[in-house]
Amino acid sequence: MTRTASLREKHDGALDDRGSVRLWLRLLTCTTVIEKRLKRGFADGYDITLPRFDVMAALDRHPEGMTMGQLSQALLVSNGNVTGVVQALVRDRYVSLAPSPTDGRSSVARLTQLGRECFAGLAEAHHAWIEAMLAGLGREERGQLHQLLGVLKDSLAVDGEKE
Amino acid sequence: MTRTASLREKHDGALDDRGSVRLWLRLLTCTTVIEKRLKRGFADGYDITLPRFDVMAALDRHPEGMTMGQLSQALLVSNGNVTGVVQALVRDRYVSLAPSPTDGRSSVARLTQLGRECFAGLAEAHHAWIEAMLAGLGREERGQLHQLLGVLKDSLAVDGEKE
DNA sequence: ATATGATATTTCAAGCTTGAAATTTCAGGC
DNA sequence: GCCTGAAATTTCAAGCTTGAAATATCATAT
DSSP: OOOOOOSOOTTOSSOOSOHHHHHHHHHHHHHHHHHHHHHHHHHHHHSOOHHHHHHHHHHHTOTTOEEHHHHHHHHTOOHHHHHHHHHHHHHTTSEEEEEOSSOTTOEEEEEOHHHHHHHHHHHHHHHHHHHHHTTTSOHHHHHHHHHHHHHHHHHHHHHSOOO | OOOOOOSOOTTOSSOOSOHHHHHHHHHHHHHHHHHHHHHHHHHHHHSOOHHHHHHHHHHHTOTTOEEHHHHHHHHTOOHHHHHHHHHHHHHTTSEEEEEOSSOTTOEEEEEOHHHHHHHHHHHHHHHHHHHHHTTTSOHHHHHHHHHHHHHHHHHHHHHSOOO
């Protein structure tokens, strides 16, 4: 029963008797720690930010290109946000923007050749970091965690009718 | 076997065969969705931000007061960040700052009477929202999830020697 | 053809976040 | 009493994020 974590938990100290809040704080802490390490890793080793990596990852999976709206939906961020991140990637020559042939309101973003090449390295590092951070969980535990988070995701989908 | 979530998963679409990345993305999605809803709830109903709530929650648990550094450690954010959030709370009369009697470099933040009163309502809403979002998980599942996240937290503590 | 409502996007102000540099204070050793 | 390195904090530029307002385009009914 490995329970005593040495990592600080957000809001730690005298704890509520409210188990649901404790569960949420633990979830938040794990996510925050992983996210910060990925961010640091990308910043230190590759001079790129996590949001830009996210956009590149989405585009890498859609070689046909994506509109701003599609990116916004896929990444769960606002339209205005996508605009800024994509503009930075265009400035760095990782992404190209072309007007949509079918809809004058939209433009389509695609990875450039340079973008594809760079992303390959980023994705590899990303995968390795995550693998290392999850090293403490066995195959069995990963499966259970993935399944339970699926239940949670379903729970969240109930009232928050996001299509 | 409830597996088909209707909530979009970040980076969804053609998925890697890399299970660890999928697990991470699911973790990230759950946390992001919950965090956005809490943020929205506080903004809409209480005109306060999540970071300010976090600071108030930490201070509520430490009636003797906390230094900036203690807040920074407890909340897993930078010193400079705490400065700004606390200043906003001082401006709104929720928090008071007093020079430390023992260390001239530090000042001690405390909830004011107004801050304590307001926080009670915020905490109640916060708890209710979380309870509602976790409604899809039974007592058993919550326990398992909490335990597995504990394992993950331990896994994260291994290399990231955070004291 | 035009008017109208819907859709896609950009712009912008406000707020959070970080890391690095600067400032102030502390704690010992001389 | 000083000097010096360590520690606590603030300041600041750069970047992310959102929501609301403004633009531009589309689709459709007339």
